[in-house]
Amino acid sequence: MALNSINTNSGALIALQNLNTTNAELQTTQQRINTGKKIASAKDNGAIWAMAKTQQGTSNSMNAVKDSLQRGQSTIDVALAAGDTITDLLGKMKEKALAASDTSLNTTSFNALKADYESLRDQIEKAATNAKFNGISISDGSTTKLTFLANSDGSGFTVNAKTLTLAGLNLTGTTITNAADAKAKLTDLGNAIQTATNKLASLGTASTGLDTHLTFVGKLQDSLDAGVGNLVDADLAKESAKLQSLQTKQQLGIQALSIANSSSSSILSLFR
Structure with a gap:
């Protein structure tokens, strides 16, 4: 009862x-x-919260990696732009040298071609030394390589520098003194053009590698963020x-x- x-x-x-x-x-x-x-703090589920925080930290650190890779892209892009200008200038120098090799030219015409040749030569040096991004250049001979962040563990993506100055193209102090000298310079200029294009091709390959890795880092970061969301959202x-x-x-x-x-x-x- x-x-x-x-x-x-x-x-x-x-x-x-x-x-x-x-x-x-x-x-x-x-x-x-x-x-x-569903898990906003450690008291909701300590183990899952700790796991999510670790993965979130890794994802956030990827922002620094992406910034570094993008700086690398910009640095290479500036060097490639300078390289395009330099190869054009080399082609014009070869044209002037060929014209100056004509033995039928008078002194005035030869001197005019010589002045144009030397002006083009000086522009090459300026293009190579001014090709800097954020004060860094991989085309002026000031550095041998640059290493950019590749992952959150601090590992790097190394880009080898390619010197595009007159010294790097074996054209230091080059000038033409007469028709015979101008004809001889045609070989040097042909070699310089080949050297410049080879170096630019190498930089282009490095740029493609940076692009590919940057895309991977973006996908990795998205996957980490999605994984954290699955744990705590x-x-x-x-x-x-x-x-x-x-x-x-x-x-x-x-x-x-x-x-x-x-x-x-x-x-x-x-x-x-």
Whole structure:
């Protein structure tokens, strides 16, 4: 037989426990909806939270890698632009040298060609030394190689420098003094053009390698971010449905507690 007591109301205690449980679940669900995460802190699930933080740190570090690779791309692009200009100038120098090798020229015409030749020569040096990005050049002979970040562990992607100055093309101090000398310079200029194009081809290969690795790093970062999301992100559709259910359950719990509390007042009827 159930005990009629005003000191202990078992029904109310049970209803209160159930209501408190529902309120706790409702608070958790609301927090997930507000933050968009099912694991927002270490107390939600320490192991998963730690794993997600580690992967998130790796993903964030990839931003530095991408920045470094993009600087590498820009540095090479500047060198390639200078190289295009230099090969054009070499072609014009060869044209001037060929014209100056004509023994039928008078002194005035030869000197004019010589001046053009030397002007083109000086422009080559300027193009090579001015081809800098952020103060760094791989075409002026100031460095032998540059290493850019390749991964979050600090490993690098090395690009070998290619000197495109007159010294790098074996044309230091080159000039033409007469028709015979101009004819002899044709071989030097042909070799310089071949050397320049070989060096530019190598830089182009390095640029392609940087592009490929940068694409890979971007995909890797996306995969890491997706993995972190799978670990900690909440299913908002599921949480929304659960919220509706818990709100209904909360209202029913309040009513059940009210009914359980009112049962004690029925004892008063025994004393009338």
